[in-house]
Amino acid sequence: MDITGFALVTGGASGIGNATCRALARAGARGIMVADINLEGAKKAVSEAQDVATNPAFKALAVHLDVTIEESVKHAVAYMVDSFGRMDYCIHCAAIPGGTFDELSSADFADFKHLLEVNVQGTFLVTSNVLAAMRAQELKQLHSTSPERGTTRGCLVNMASLLSYKALPGMVQYVTSKHAVMGISTTAETTAVENVGHDIRVNCVCPSYVDTAMVRRATEVVAGLEQTILSGIPMGRLASAEEIADIALFLCSPMSSYMTGCGLVADGGMSLFFGSR
Numbered sequence: 001m002d003i004t005g006f007a008l009v010t011g012g013a014s015g016i017g018n019a020t021c022r023a024l025a026r027a028g029a030r031g032i033m034v035a036d037i038n039l040e041g042a043k044k045a046v047s048e049a050q051d052v053a054t055n056p057a058f059k060a061l062a063v064h065l066d067v068t069i070e071e072s073v074k075h076a077v078a079y080m081v082d083s084f085g086r087m088d089y090c091i092h093c094a095a096i097p098g099g100t101f102d103e104l105s106s107a108d109f110a111d112f113k114h115l116l117e118v119n120v121q122g123t124f125l126v127t128s129n130v131l132a133a134m135r136a137q138e139l140k141q142l143h144s145t146s147p148e149r150g151t152t153r154g155c156l157v158n159m160a161s162l163l164s165y166k167a168l169p170g171m172v173q174y175v176t177s178k179h180a181v182m183g184i185s186t187t188a189e190t191t192a193v194e195n196v197g198h199d200i201r202v203n204c205v206c207p208s209y210v211d212t213a214m215v216r217r218a219t220e221v222v223a224g225l226e227q228t229i230l231s232g233i234p235m236g237r238l239a240s241a242e243e244i245a246d247i248a249l250f251l252c253s254p255m256s257s258y259m260t261g262c263g264l265v266a267d268g269g270m271s272l273f274f275g276s277r
């Protein structure tokens, strides 16, 4: 996989974002910016990525980012471009799960609003500012040995979810927020007419359940959830964060040069069970 550019990873302090930082470093990226509300965690991710980097010129930096604050997103994007000269890839993983898991008739409005603030407004701010920065940078040949694949200014990968397409009980805030992440991402690509003209690809990864702090927190709160989840996954296990990071890297790489505006589902077969009553 030809991953030799510079990447901004939001939510890199934990879970999928964290695994993505290490995967980028291993794959040969020149540089990564780890951006997270948890700055200490982002700094740790930097040193872990440095330990496994294969590009001799590899450089990694950490920056504090709160995706709900416009100035914070603008600062992280500007710091990325100032530090590395360009942003070839952005993998946006920063998000939160629901704080409560109630059915819709008794769902907490404050929790609903907070989730939309982080997951939806955050994705809007990251997508919008990343696209603006990518549009301002020079075109590069997309594939080193296949010039017919055209040129690129950058790739954005948003972490959506299987719940961008489906629903589960007790998760109205999260399901709504992940439908919206897909809406923002596909709009970025119907603006594709705009962005394809600018040679920027925007895609989403749509996992079901991944073995991260986000899921562990939910299984601790909701009795029996872990068994329910596992019984709904034909593969009989959660995804690892590394498996999802690999998909994000594929979507950044020239191997996915003809893909834009897609939501790639990685669910261990779970969606096969949806809708079959």
Ligand SMILES: NC(=O)c1ccc[n+]([C@@H]2O[C@H](COP(=O)([O-])OP(=O)(O)OC[C@H]3O[C@@H](n4cnc5c(N)ncnc54)[C@H](O)[C@@H]3O)[C@@H](O)[C@H]2O)c1
Pocket (backbone or CB within 6 Å): 010, 011, 012, 013, 014, 015, 016, 017, 035, 036, 037, 038, 041, 065, 066, 067, 068, 092, 093, 094, 095, 096, 118, 122, 159, 160, 161, 162, 206, 207, 208, 209, 210, 211, 212, 213, 214, 215
């Ligand atoms: N874990 C799963 O099963 C699963 C499934 C489908 C989709 N996803 C999505 O994948 C992405 C990553 O999830 P994860 O499981 O790795 O979660 P995680 O909780 O392990 O990591 C999320 C990261 O986001 C950061 N963050 C939270 N709020 C922030 C804010 N306001 N500003 C900046 N950073 C903030 C956290 O500090 C943390 O480092 C999320 O978009 C999530 O919705 C996860």
